[in-house]
Amino acid sequence: MKILFSIDCLTAGGKERRLIELIKFLKLRDDIEIELIVMRKDVHYKEVFELGIKMHYLIRKTKKDFSVFNKFYKICKSFRPDVVHSWDSMTTVYAVPACRILNIKFINGIIVNAPQKNKLFDNNWIRAKLTFPFSNIIIGNSKAGMAAYGAPKYKSHFIHNGFNFERIADIKEKEIILSELKIDTKYLVGMVATFSEYKDYRTYFDAAQLLLSKRNDITFLAIGNKTDSASAKALVDNKYEKHFRFLGMRSDVESLVSAMDICILSTFSEGISNSILEYMALAKPVIATTGGGTTEIVDDKKTGFLIGPSNPAELAAKTEILLNDEKLRKQMGLAGHERIRNCFSIEKMVDKYIAICEDSLSKNKTKQH
DSSP, rough: EEEEEEEBBSSSSSHHHHHHHHHHHHHTTOOOEEEESSSSBBSGGGGEEEOOOOOEEEOSSSTOTHHHHHHHHHHHHHHHSEEEEEEEOOOOOHHHHHHHHHTOOOEEEEEEEEEEEOGGGGGHHHHHHHHHHGGGGEEESOOHHHHTTTOOGGGGEOOOOOOGGGSSSSSOOOOHHHTTTOSSSSSOOOOOSSSSBBBHHHHHHHHHHHTTTOOOOEEEEEEETTSSHHHHTTTOOOGGGGOOOOEEEOOOOHHHHHOOOOOEEBBBBSOHHHHHHHHHTOOOEEEEEOSSTTTHHOTTTTTTTEEOTTTTHHHHHHHHHHHHHHHHHHHHEEEEEEHHHSSSSSSHHHHHHHHHHHHHHHHHHHHHH
């Protein structure tokens, strides 16, 4: 089976990491050949260069560079894949004409979140609706995402993100992290997410400051793209600044999470969060906002707490419950770890993906006969 993947970029992010992990495990199969189209040259996940796959860079000169359609077509014609799988909205748009002309099975992977409102003004949602009719298969990473986009059920499949436990085989000791970050407080709480409108850092920072107004034994971490920006730091009162570490993008995220006592994800829209998978794999209790696919991972009151969105008081209250109960923290953390091992392993993700591809191709052969 020959698969051509396409993605906008390989900068730091959950979707990008998931693609690298999928390719890594697919490459273990002798009967699968892979090539990859990337629309930008900035690559955070350098291990992609060690996978032994051919990479094509399709760089747009302008937003309306129509030559990209022709370049995409030429790559497909040369490689002759059995399947083209796009991983975001623009590569989905570019893939459709080539797949239609060359009669290639097209997997539409545009669904990576679960928007709750203002869909008509969301470019992703519009492109999804335009490309669904031309897709053989539609894949999303959560049931909530499939429902939010109204994906046709007869061609839709959800594959939960899988966690690769090899990533946590070699992590730094907590004492080393605390020393590096100059942290001397009793507790460490953190959130791993890009600083953006979809990730609600304001609620996280507000909850943190509510707690710091009555206790001084906590340090809060903000980890992810642009979390070290002036805009992020502006959300924190100067008098509490010493209790925060705005770390930006890091290559040692697993070690940082391992050092935390409590892990938080406050967002407005989420598919299956790679951050939450990471938290739970490392046996950390999770506090996360409801909505999207988060309720498909976090088992409320067993692996952590689910709370309503944009509610700093509730987030602070649940954080304090866990801060004051070491036994509950450990209990929830261990339950989360087991849940990831049993239900969200990378092996499960890859096996389901291969089964969907093979089933679709076998149906196509049956039709031809």
